[in-house]
Amino acid sequence: MEAVGTQIRVQSLVGEGAVPPQYVQPLETRTQRVVGCRNDNEEPSPPVIDLSDDGNSVHKQLGRACSEWGAFHVINHGVPVELLGEMRRLSRSFFEDCAMDQKLSYACDPTSPASEGYGSRMLVASNDTVLDWRDYFDHHTLPLSRRDPSKWPHFSPDYRKVVADYSDQMNALAEKLLCLISESLGLPSSCIKDAIGEFHQNITVSYYPPCPQPELTLGLQSHSDMGGVTLLIQDDVGGLEVLRDGKWVLVNPLSDAIFVILADQTEVITNGQYKSSVHRAITNAKKARLSVATFHDPGKTKMVSPALKPPKYRHVMYGDYVSSWYTKGPEGKRNIDALLLQ
Ligand SMILES: O=C(O)CCC(=O)C(=O)O
Numbered sequence: 001m002e003a004v005g006t007q008i009r010v011q012s013l014v015g016e017g018a019v020p021p022q023y024v025q026p027l028e029t030r031t032q033r034v035v036g037c038r039n040d041n042e043e044p045s046p047p048v049i050d051l052s053d054d055g056n057s058v059h060k061q062l063g064r065a066c067s068e069w070g071a072f073h074v075i076n077h078g079v080p081v082e083l084l085g086e087m088r089r090l091s092r093s094f095f096e097d098c099a100m101d102q103k104l105s106y107a108c109d110p111t112s113p114a115s116e117g118y119g120s121r122m123l124v125a126s127n128d129t130v131l132d133w134r135d136y137f138d139h140h141t142l143p144l145s146r147r148d149p150s151k152w153p154h155f156s157p158d159y160r161k162v163v164a165d166y167s168d169q170m171n172a173l174a175e176k177l178l179c180l181i182s183e184s185l186g187l188p189s190s191c192i193k194d195a196i197g198e199f200h201q202n203i204t205v206s207y208y209p210p211c212p213q214p215e216l217t218l219g220l221q222s223h224s225d226m227g228g229v230t231l232l233i234q235d236d237v238g239g240l241e242v243l244r245d246g247k248w249v250l251v252n253p254l255s256d257a258i259f260v261i262l263a264d265q266t267e268v269i270t271n272g273q274y275k276s277s278v279h280r281a282i283t284n285a286k287k288a289r290l291s292v293a294t295f296h297d298p299g300k301t302k303m304v305s306p307a308l309k310p311p312k313y314r315h316v317m318y319g320d321y322v323s324s325w326y327t328k329g330p331e332g333k334r335n336i337d338a339l340l341l342q
Pocket residue numbers: 204206220225232234239240279280281290291293
């Protein structure tokens with residue numbers, strides 16, 4: 001078992017046979033799913049939107065997807081699919097091919113939330129939080145003043161270049177999607193992007209090792225993302241679930257698609273017309289799973305408020321919103337609900 005400070009990497013627990021008690025979820029948050037991670041159409045799943053369709057049709061499909069799901073796949077998105085594959089391949093290789101002491105040379109600071117590097121524990125606030133069955137590597141990528149590739153792995157000569165290319169491509173796609181999403185509400189194209197301001201982008205690679213008792217654990221507990229919009233790719237294992245009408249729905253992996261997740265500030269800006277998506281990751285006993293989530297968020301000092309009247313949410317300074325998230329914990333949508341005006 002490896003530890004840095006109080007941080008243990010989940011990967012180093014694999015092979016212990018039983019899940020340590022800190023990782024055991026209370027009954028009410030455990031998954032009911034018999035863990036075979038495919039949604040075989042017995043339940044509706046988030047829509048797939050072809051961005052090469054004509055403009056009108058894309059706006060309509062986006063409007064429905066955003067109001068009914070807050071999350072959807074996009075295809076023909078303009079990002080080279082080879083780059084998606086490279087990002088998955090290289091990030092998997094960091095977790096699986098590098099020795100633990102090499103990985104730990106990139107350890108994030110366990111005392112500071114969202115610090116860059118290799119970690120396992122998302123929340124630093126309290127010792128009684130149930131831990132996620134997940135390790136991660138967080139890269140700070142935009143604005144360029146935050147980007148320091150010397151903090152990223154270099155076991156492969158391509159790693160840093162691929163992450164930088166991936167960051168630029170995701171940035172362009174996030175901007176394009178926010179324009180389309182604004183237009184789908186009849187707002188000026190730049191409305192949501194302007195309300196978020198310059199993107200603060202982080203790329204988090206999550207690695208979920210096989211879990212001996214998947215029915216007791218979660219890879220990542222239920223939450224909505226805090227910022228503007230998240231663009232996610234995953235491998236073919238499956239395990240991401242979105243909450244819809246009180247039911248958890250498994251998101252099937254589509255290798256060439258990018259999964260778009262609306263986050264809390266987009267809910268505020270659209271005045272609740274579009275809701276952020278509550279999601280989580282479940283575990284399985286057989287295969288490690290990998291996802292790459294790219295977050296596009298406001299800067300810490302940005303004031304965010306609804307673009308529509310009368311406002312249903314109070315304005316908030318993004319940095320204050322983030323601090324309360326880290327002190328209280330994500331727990332579904334509790335934090336965004338606190339911004340609702342009566
Ligand atoms: O692993 C996944 O599919 C979900 C990741 C996620 O929700 C996050 O990093 O915020």
